[in-house]
Amino acid sequence: MRRRIIIVTAVHAPSARFLPDAYTSLCRQDLPEGWEWHWVIQEDGKSDQVAPHVPEDERVTFRQGRPGGPGVARTIALSQADGEYVKVLDADDQLPPGALARDLAALEADRSLGWTTSRVLDLLPDGSTAGFPGDPEPGPIERGTVLDFWKANGFRAQVHPATLFVRRDLLLALGGWMALPASEDTGLLLALNATSRGHFSPEVGLLYRKWPGQATAQASHTEAAEREARMAVVEARARELARLRWSYSAASN
Numbered sequence: 001m002r003r004r005i006i007i008v009t010a011v012h013a014p015s016a017r018f019l020p021d022a023y024t025s026l027c028r029q030d031l032p033e034g035w036e037w038h039w040v041i042q043e044d045g046k047s048d049q050v051a052p053h054v055p056e057d058e059r060v061t062f063r064q065g066r067p068g069g070p071g072v073a074r075t076i077a078l079s080q081a082d083g084e085y086v087k088v089l090d091a092d093d094q095l096p097p098g099a100l101a102r103d104l105a106a107l108e109a110d111r112s113l114g115w116t117t118s119r120v121l122d123l124l125p126d127g128s129t130a131g132f133p134g135d136p137e138p139g140p141i142e143r144g145t146v147l148d149f150w151k152a153n154g155f156r157a158q159v160h161p162a163t164l165f166v167r168r169d170l171l172l173a174l175g176g177w178m179a180l181p182a183s184e185d186t187g188l189l190l191a192l193n194a195t196s197r198g199h200f201s202p203e204v205g206l207l208y209r210k211w212p213g214q215a216t217a218q219a220s221h222t223e224a225a226e227r228e229a230r231m232a233v234v235e236a237r238a239r240e241l242a243r244l245r246w247s248y249s250a251a252s253n
Contacts, residue, residue, distance in 0.1 A: 004035070004036055004038050004082060004083025004084065005031070005036075005037045005038070005083055005084075005085045005086075005087055005100060005104065005165075006037075006038050006040060006085065006168070007038065007039040007087050008040050008042070008074050008077045008078070008081070008086055008087070008089070009022065009039065009040070009074075009091050010044055010074045010091065011041055011044065011073075011091035012044045012045060012067075012091075013045075013049035013050060014213045015213065016049055016052075017053055018091055018092040018209065019041070019091055020053060022094055022095075023039070023060070025096070025207075026039060026089075028095075028097045029095060029098070029099065029101065030097070030098070031100060032101065038059055038061065038082065038083060039057075039060045039061070039089075040061045040077045040081065041054055041063070042073040042074065042076055042077035043063070043065070043073070044067050044068065044069060044070060044073040045066065045067040046064045046065070047064075050062075050064075061080050063076070063077065063080065069181055070090075070177075070184065070185075070215070071179060071180060071185070072177075072179070074088070074176065075175075075177050078168075078176055081168055084167065084168055085104065085165060085166065085167060086167075086171050087100065087103065087164075087165045088162060088163070088165075088166075088185070090162055092211065093206055093207060093208055093209055094207040094209070095206065096204050096205065099118065099204075099205040099206070102118070102201050102205065103116045103201070103205070106201065107165070107167065110140075110199070111250040112197055112249050112250070113196070113197050113198060113250075114167050114170045114192060114195070114197065114248050114250065115164055115166045115167065115170070115196065115198045116163075116164075116165045116198060117159035117160060117163045117164060117165075117189075117200050117201070118160075118163045118201040118206065119131070119135055119163075119201065119202055119204050120163060120204070120205070120207075121206070121207055122208050123207040123209045123210065124210055125210065129207065131204075135158070135159075135200070135202060136158045137200070138201060138202040139199065140197055140199055141197065141198035141199060141200055143193060143195070143247075144193065144194065144242060146158065146190060147193060147194065147242075150186075150190065151235065155186075159189070159198075160208070161185035161188060161189040162206055162208060163205045163206045164185070164188070164189065164192070166192065167250055169250075170192070174188065174191045174192065174195070176188070178191075178233075178234065180230050180234075181226070182226075182230060183227075183234055186234055187233075187234040187237060190234055190237070190238035191237055191238055191241055194238045194239075194241040194242040195241050195246055195247060
C-alpha cells in the first residue's frame with residue numbers, strides 16, 4: 001500500500017463552492033518525505049453543480065452516487081481509500097498548515113493509538129475565527145472517556161468528530177460512518193473511542209466554517225424526536241462495542 005493519507009470529503013451542491021478553499025488548504029500541507037495525500041470527493045447525489053468546483057489535480061478523485069447523506073457518501077468514498085490513514089474534511093472546512101503532519105506524527109509514533117483529533121476554530125462569515133473553551137488535556141484519550149463526557153454534557157463531546165484522522169483498517173472494521181441522517185460522525189467518534197485509544201492535539205487542526213446553508217444550521221438537525229433517536233442509537237452502539245471488549249491496536253499489524 002502506498003504511503004498515503006486519504007482525505008475524504010462528502011459534498012452536495014450548496015457546499016460545492018467552498019471546495020476551492022478546502023483544496024488550497026490541502027496544498028499548504030507539508031508531509032514527511034515519502035508521504036502524499038489523495039483527496040476523494042464524493043458527491044451525495046448526481047448533479048451538474050459540483051463538478052465545476054472540483055480542482056483539476058491528479059491527486060483528486062471525484063465520484064458521484066445516489067443521495068444518502070454525508071455518512072453514506074463518506075463510506076462509499078472509502079472504496080477509493082488506497083492509503084494507511086483516512087482524514088475527514090468537510091467540503092466547507094479548511095485545514096490549517098501543519099494539521100496533516102501533526103496527525104500523522106501522533107499515530108506513527110504510537111501504534112497503540114487508533115485515531116487523532118485536534119482543536120477547532122469556527123470560521124465566521126466575515127473571515128474571523130473564534131475558539132471556545134473546554135478542550136481536553138493534550139495527549140492520549142483513553143477508551144470510554146469520550147462517551148462518558150458526551151453523556152454527562154448534553155450529548156456534546158470534548159473533541160470534534162470533524163477533525164478525525166483514523167487508521168484505515170480500524171475505520172473499515174467499524175463499518176465507516178453510521179447510517180444516520182445526522183450525527184453520523186459523532187457515532188463514529190464514540191465507536192472509535194469504545195474500541196481504541198485516541199489522541200488530542202491542542203494546536204488548531206480545523207477551521208470549521210459557519211454559514212447559513214450548513215447542515216447543522218438547519219431546523220431539522222435539532223428536531224427533538226429525531227435528535228433523541230439519533231443520540232440513543234449512537235450511545236447504544238458505543239456501549240455494545242465496549243461490552244464486547246473488542247480492542248484495536250495497530251501494534252500487532
